[in-house]
Amino acid sequence: MAGPSIRIKPAGEPSKSTNISGEDSSHRLVAFLQSQSQNTLTRLYQKPSSCLSIFRLLRPLERQLVMNLLWLEMPVPASTMAAWVTREGKRPYHDALATLARLHILPQSPVKHALNPTFKSSMRQAITGGGSSGSFGVLSENDDKHPPPDIEALDAYALERWETILYYMVSSGTGQFPARPSQGVLYLLQRSRLMANVHGNTLQITSAGFQFLLHPPHEQLWELLLQYLQMAEERQMDLVEVLSFLLMLSTTELGKDYSMENLSATQKAMLEDLRDYGLIKQRTATSRRFSPTRLATTLTSSSPPLPTSTGTGNGSQAQGFIVLETNYRLYAYTDNPLQIAVLNLFVTLKSRFPNLVVGQITRESVKKALTNGITADQVISYLITHAHPQMRKNKPLLPVTVQDQIRLWELEKNRVKSQEGYLYTAFASQADYEYVLNYAKQLDVVLWENASRRCFFGSVEGHANIRGFIERRSAAGNA
Amino acid sequence: MDKPSHLSVILDLSPTQWALCAQSANPTGITLQTFLSQLLAFLNAHIACKDENTLAVFGAFPGQSGMLYSSTGEITSARTESTDANTYRPFRTLDSTLMTLIAERLESYDSTTEEAPIGLVGCLTKALCYINRAITTSSSSVTEIEGAVASVDPRILVLSVSPDQSSTYIPIMNSIFSAQKLKVTIDVCKIFGAENVFLQQAAHLTGGAYVQVERTDALLQYMMMSFLPPPAIRQLISVPTQDRVDFRAACFCHKRIVEIGFVCSVCLSIFCQPVPVCSTCRTKFPIKTLQRLRDARPLAAAAPPTKPLAPKNGTATPARPG
Amino acid sequence: MKAIRGVLLTCDSAVKQILLTMNEKQSFIIEDLDDFHVVIKADEEYRVRRELEAELEKNTYSLE
Numbered sequence: 001m002a003g004p005s006i007r008i009k010p011a012g013e014p015s016k017s018t019n020i021s022g023e024d025s026s027h028r029l030v031a032f033l034q035s036q037s038q039n040t041l042t043r044l045y046q047k048p049s050s051c052l053s054i055f056r057l058l059r060p061l062e063r064q065l066v067m068n069l070l071w072l073e074m075p076v077p078a079s080t081m082a083a084w085v086t087r088e089g090k091r092p093y094h095d096a097l098a099t100l101a102r103l104h105i106l107p108q109s110p111v112k113h114a115l116n117p118t119f120k121s122s123m124r125q126a127i128t129g130g131g132s133s134g135s136f137g138v139l140s141e142n143d144d145k146h147p148p149p150d151i152e153a154l155d156a157y158a159l160e161r162w163e164t165i166l167y168y169m170v171s172s173g174t175g176q177f178p179a180r181p182s183q184g185v186l187y188l189l190q191r192s193r194l195m196a197n198v199h200g201n202t203l204q205i206t207s208a209g210f211q212f213l214l215h216p217p218h219e220q221l222w223e224l225l226l227q228y229l230q231m232a233e234e235r236q237m238d239l240v241e242v243l244s245f246l247l248m249l250s251t252t253e254l255g256k257d258y259s260m261e262n263l264s265a266t267q268k269a270m271l272e273d274l275r276d277y278g279l280i281k282q283r284t285a286t287s288r289r290f291s292p293t294r295l296a297t298t299l300t301s302s303s304p305p306l307p308t309s310t311g312t313g314n315g316s317q318a319q320g321f322i323v324l325e326t327n328y329r330l331y332a333y334t335d336n337p338l339q340i341a342v343l344n345l346f347v348t349l350k351s352r353f354p355n356l357v358v359g360q361i362t363r364e365s366v367k368k369a370l371t372n373g374i375t376a377d378q379v380i381s382y383l384i385t386h387a388h389p390q391m392r393k394n395k396p397l398l399p400v401t402v403q404d405q406i407r408l409w410e411l412e413k414n415r416v417k418s419q420e421g422y423l424y425t426a427f428a429s430q431a432d433y434e435y436v437l438n439y440a441k442q443l444d445v446v447l448w449e450n451a452s453r454r455c456f457f458g459s460v461e462g463h464a465n466i467r468g469f470i471e472r473r474s475a476a477g478n479a
Numbered sequence: 480m481d482k483p484s485h486l487s488v489i490l491d492l493s494p495t496q497w498a499l500c501a502q503s504a505n506p507t508g509i510t511l512q513t514f515l516s517q518l519l520a521f522l523n524a525h526i527a528c529k530d531e532n533t534l535a536v537f538g539a540f541p542g543q544s545g546m547l548y549s550s551t552g553e554i555t556s557a558r559t560e561s562t563d564a565n566t567y568r569p570f571r572t573l574d575s576t577l578m579t580l581i582a583e584r585l586e587s588y589d590s591t592t593e594e595a596p597i598g599l600v601g602c603l604t605k606a607l608c609y610i611n612r613a614i615t616t617s618s619s620s621v622t623e624i625e626g627a628v629a630s631v632d633p634r635i636l637v638l639s640v641s642p643d644q645s646s647t648y649i650p651i652m653n654s655i656f657s658a659q660k661l662k663v664t665i666d667v668c669k670i671f672g673a674e675n676v677f678l679q680q681a682a683h684l685t686g687g688a689y690v691q692v693e694r695t696d697a698l699l700q701y702m703m704m705s706f707l708p709p710p711a712i713r714q715l716i717s718v719p720t721q722d723r724v725d726f727r728a729a730c731f732c733h734k735r736i737v738e739i740g741f742v743c744s745v746c747l748s749i750f751c752q753p754v755p756v757c758s759t760c761r762t763k764f765p766i767k768t769l770q771r772l773r774d775a776r777p778l779a780a781a782a783p784p785t786k787p788l789a790p791k792n793g794t795a796t797p798a799r800p801g
Numbered sequence: 802m803k804a805i806r807g808v809l810l811t812c813d814s815a816v817k818q819i820l821l822t823m824n825e826k827q828s829f830i831i832e833d834l835d836d837f838h839v840v841i842k843a844d845e846e847y848r849v850r851r852e853l854e855a856e857l858e859k860n861t862y863s864l865e
Contacts (some may be wrong), residue, residue, distance in 0.1 A: 033858060048565075052567060055527060055528075056527070056529060056530060060481050060528075060711070063528050064708050064716055067528075067703050067707055071520075071703060084704075084716055085716055085717065086717050089714070089716060110545060125526060126527070127523045127524055127570070128520055129565060129566035129570060129571065129574070130565060131565050132565060133565055134564035135564070136565065136566060137564060138564040139564070177510060195490070251567055252568075256814065262564075300530060301529070301530030301531055302530075302531065304803065410859075415809070415812055416811070416812040416816055416850065416853065417811040417812070418808045418809065418810050419811070420807075420808050420809075420843060421806075421807070421809055422804045422806055422807070423804065423805045423809075424802065424803075424804050425802075425804075425832070426802055426803050427804065428802060446807060447809055448834060448838050450834065455832075455834075457809045457838075459842065467803075470802065
């Protein structure tokens with residue numbers, strides 16, 4: 001039997017699991033949409049803006065297939081379509097077809113393929129323009145008294161809202177009391193299990209919450225929005241209206257004022273929530289107009305959703321601010337309390353300067369992060385994402401020693417693995433042993449076995465079945 | 480794989496050729512208006528694919544070339560845009576800018592005077608310069624995760640209606656070499672007219688697609704299937720490539736397209752007949768070799784189009800100094 | 802035949818040796834299976850883990 005072997009991933013190669021927007025996985029929203037009914041989706045596809053936004057979230061091959069089919073009037077035989085792809089493309093092609101079928105964009109058919117007619121006409125309308133759907137948002141008329149807010153003000157607003165949420169999360173339980181986000185946001189954080197009620201009324205960040213903090217902003221945003229969508233159904237809000245409003249926001253333009261005239265009651269109700277998350281800005285709560293912020297307009301793109309951080313004011317922070325040396329010393333060029341607080345999750349901070357924080361990655365600091373439920377991969381991917389432009393000249397980006405050591409510390413924590421179950425021993429004969437073992441193997445519950453000692457270890461889940469099996473057998477044997 | 484891509488489109492806007500194209504019955508012609516509306520749908524589709532996709536459009540006019548649109552906003556039409564809630568804003572900006580500028584440019588041409596040769600080469604070089612700048616600026620301000628150099632996956636699409644101009648052989652070849660160096664794919668769509676030898680070579684040498692449109696009513700479908708996929712996707716989805724490429728070159732002396740030529744062994748200049756002195760590098764060739772080559776010349780151009788640059792066909796040996 | 806409830810610990814041989822030493826002080830091992838596997842009493846798992854942690858910590862060199 002092979003003993004537990006220590007395997008270290010080669011440094012510099014990010015692991016698949018941390019890379020959510022990577023090649024192989026669909027966007028989170030696409031995964032969510034796949035679980036929706038055909039009726040819901042078809043209603044959603046009536047809006048050109050929704051179609052365009054969903055289209056952008058698809059994977060490249062899926063987008064190309066949709067585009068190939070979009071302008072055809074007749075269904076295409078499946079054999080013809082299969083000939084479009086090369087030999088290497090076969091697997092991705094079938095994956096793409098399956099995804100499109102689950103989204104009801106391209107209904108599954110063994111013979112001929114044609115796009116969902118609703119999707120087709122809306123998507124065509126999105127690309128050629130025209131129609132009367134008004135789905136790309138109605139600009140409000142120019143008002144000399146209240147000109148639309150400038151982009152800087154919008155960015156500052158979005159950033160302030162978003163960082164309030166994150167900072168509240170990271171500093172919960174540390175004895176500090178930063179600004180509280182609104183009640184709606186707190187409820188959302190609780191529902192998404194990022195924070196939980198510990199004793200009485202105090203909200204405390206959970207292990208999922210710690211992991212959340214290290215995600216890139218896009219993923220954080222979508223994670224909360226998906227939770228919002230799930231809550232929308234419980235709050236008797238029409239999911240289609242909620243979704244199409246979000247998707248419309250993603251096609252709006254930064255720095256413009258949009259009118260509320262054409263919004264449904266549900267969508268008007270959403271404005272308040274979205275204001276709390278920082279996706280839109282309104283001059284006053286009763287204003288008849290709203291301006292989307294960068295958080296909203298970049299929903300379906302991968303450009304940074306947040307502008308440069310407050311404080312230093314130069315552009316370097318959007319690109320990264322962390323310098324990590326081979327001696328585990330870390331320099332972070334920031335004075336942003338949120339970024340410092342997040343770093344504090346896995347770095348022992350030593351000294352602070354007006355625009356610089358110096359710290360050290362130590363065994364203790366990483367162990368603390370690991371006990372909080374943060375994985376080594378998440379720490380490493382956070383460091384990579386926020387690496388200073390100067391660091392990007394290095395190849396690999398992070399010092400290999402530090403990467404490997406962080407992974408080793410994680411392995412060290414997992415030196416002992418425990419599984420609950422039952423040890424089956426003292427079998428009367430070898431045949432008896434093999435008979436029961438075979439049954440257990442069919443159930444796939446055997447964790448360890450040894451023929452010479454005639455015993456095996458089965459997991460808890462299989463115990464009831466195995467006991468029943470032995471009892472039946474001995475009953476049959478006695479009869 | 481899912482990274483932004485850049486597309487530079489070169490439009491051949493020769494009024495004469497478009498007029499001929501509109502009147503053509505076999506193959507069925509297409510008017511400039513219809514073409515432009517289909518083109519806009521294609522350009523919108525490119526932007527629709529990804530928010531970060533960039534686009535530049537260059538127009539080749541008789542004797543001129545110029546940029547018509549760029550998504551970085553260097554060219555904007557002066558006209559104030561009306562608000563329209565039914566159209567995605569970037570599409571609207573693109574459509575109106577492009578149409579206004581094309582109309583302005585074309586109006587200025589006098590149909591009575593003879594048309595100057597089309598400024599295709601100017602467009603190619605402008606497009607390459609534009610891409611070069613995009614690449615260098617994006618790699619210096621790195622925003623990409625993973626520290627990899629931001630790659631814009633650039634390509635050029637040439638939509639051509641004019642025939643070859645043999646005088647542009649050298650500049651076109653030079654553009655092709657720069658494109659190869661920049662790793663730019665050149666796609667060619669021949670909408671009207673005979674096969675275009677030089678553009679065929681451009682597509683072949685840069686790994687692009689060359690499509691001769693047979694049914695102009697399906698032009699949009701041609702463009703969607705062959706030119707929309709960025710190079711990364713083309714490993715999965717097959718785009719039409721050429722089964723037969725015309726490799727003929729134009730000679731440097733008379734700018735004629737030749738099947739068999741004579742190549743200077745020093746600088747590789749091509750001539751349609753043996754010359755005593757290379758016009759490019761001034762190398763002198765011995766009389767004897769010249770004589771032998773003249774005698775060895777085939778009488779008629781019966782040979783099938785072959786690579787003319789093969790030295791066996793007739794290499795002039797330079798005179799050894801001293 | 803009999804079935805004994807317990808927790809299967811999968812570990813490396815160094816950790817197992819520590820476990821065996823710990824077992825001499827206060828017995829918790831039900832069955833020593835092989836170099837990498839040991840079955841222990843389910844209700845002792847938390848205590849064993851904590852003590853093992855402390856034991857391993859002694860073998861770690863720290864700068865501070």
